[in-house]
Amino acid sequence: MIAARVTTWWTILRICLEERLVYRGDYALGTLMRFMPIVTQIFLWTAVFAAIETTGEEPKTIAKYTLPNFIAYYLLTMISRAFSSMPGLASGIARDIRDGTVKKYLIQPIDMLGFLMLGRMAHKAVYYLVAIGPFALVFVLCRGYFESGWPDTTTMIAYVLSLLMAFLLGFFLEATIGMIGFWFLEVSSLLFVYMLFNFFFSGHMFPIDMLPGIWRDLVELLPLHYLAYFPAAVFLGKITGPDLVYGLWVQLGWVVFFMVAARVAFHFGVRRYSGFGG
């Protein structure tokens, strides 16, 4: 029984892998392209720092980030996003619900979330395989921006954990949003709002430590900053000790929350769902 199940999952994973490898050329090109906004960010922040007045010998900082810190931060958010971003997941689920493709999960002995998860894992695995070249190249070229070098082992373990949870959080968060399609047929504007919030409050655009007062507290209440900001800040040693342990637990809490939320939404969603045609 278990063997049969493992074979099923393995077959699905293999099909997804092969499907993904077809577009490897597109992938490699797209990965290099993705670093282009970083180039403008580097120039922007260099110019911003150039205009800051310094007092004495202290290095110039913004929200305790030096200029190399900023650049290292942006590069690290690229890694976070490589784990947490799920292009087309929510919109894909919503589309499947609208056009009735979701039927196949209802009549075949396949769990929809599990199937999609395997698809994403294959997608990510191929992505890392292709992207590791461009990523390594950019990071070697930019190694000078990592002022304190590699972090210690504990930080590294915490970093890897936060990245893995960023993947899970990204998946279940987007899946939950996609499930809203059971209740509203058109979710594109909702997805736009999500994307907007994600872009600014995940820390993709700037480190959220920059936000003043209440804004920062608000953003820290949202799960979004675990998708990009948190892993990067952990790597840079901005979050340490009890804060780090607390942060990892909260991240895990959000993963579990959305894991349950996606299941519950699917459970009640299919009761509302009516499929027509063949």
Next chain:
Amino acid sequence: MSQHPSYLRVFCTFARNSLVRDMTFRGNFLIEIVSSMSWVCMNLGFYILIFQNTDSIGLDTGWGKYQFFIFLSTTLLVNSLVQAFFMPNAAEFSELIRTGTLDFALLKPIDTQFLVSLQRVNWASLGNFGFALVLMGYALSKVDYVPGVLQVILYPFYLLCGVAILYSLMISLAATSVWLGRNQTLYNFWFYITNFSRYPMEIYKGPIGTPLRHAFTFIVPVLVVVNVPAQLLVKPLRPQVPGDWLLPGFTVVAAAVSLLASRWVFNRSLLGYRSASS
């Protein structure tokens, strides 16, 4: 009855039909305006955050907070015009080629590039145009300098030059789908290229910055699109210094050459078109 159709009247019909269509889905129209404006507001928030930490972007570049807001409104004006008039059409053009429906456009007794480029007007994008005008008015009231008559006359002219350059780039990219079949990464490419135009060109300096600035000024002239009109308002032209006229002069040439080049690429792509349907 004249031999040639009246292009102005045809365009007015396109604009009217698009407006009728947009007004049929009024809720959607409003959502589109609100969501693109919130995107702009978030960006504005990001720049306000930057200017809380620094007085200007780059040392002695003259891009202080309100000067940069003028720059930002110029970006918005250009982009909203491009998005309103050309963006939906260029996206549609790739589809026309892929599905073979371009046949119908070719059969019409009117210039194909005109028909393909202006068929649909996305009125909702003009919401940002209004927003930009308000922001511009506010920023101008904060800087201690009033633009002269020459600036006021030349500003819209250079805005249009900028729109022409971006349009040429966009339609040329869309036309390449004749050879590439489909182009998903093309739109990413578009996004990443125009990304360079979003900041004052002074920030690109140093061993990497200077070649970048030259490449995006002289080879793909996206840097002059916003910079030249914005500089015109912020840093008044001094006709007594001949060097000041070089870049604006070049911009006019660049706009004309871009339009001619896009015309050439467009016609070449029509020659390569094989009509998928018949």
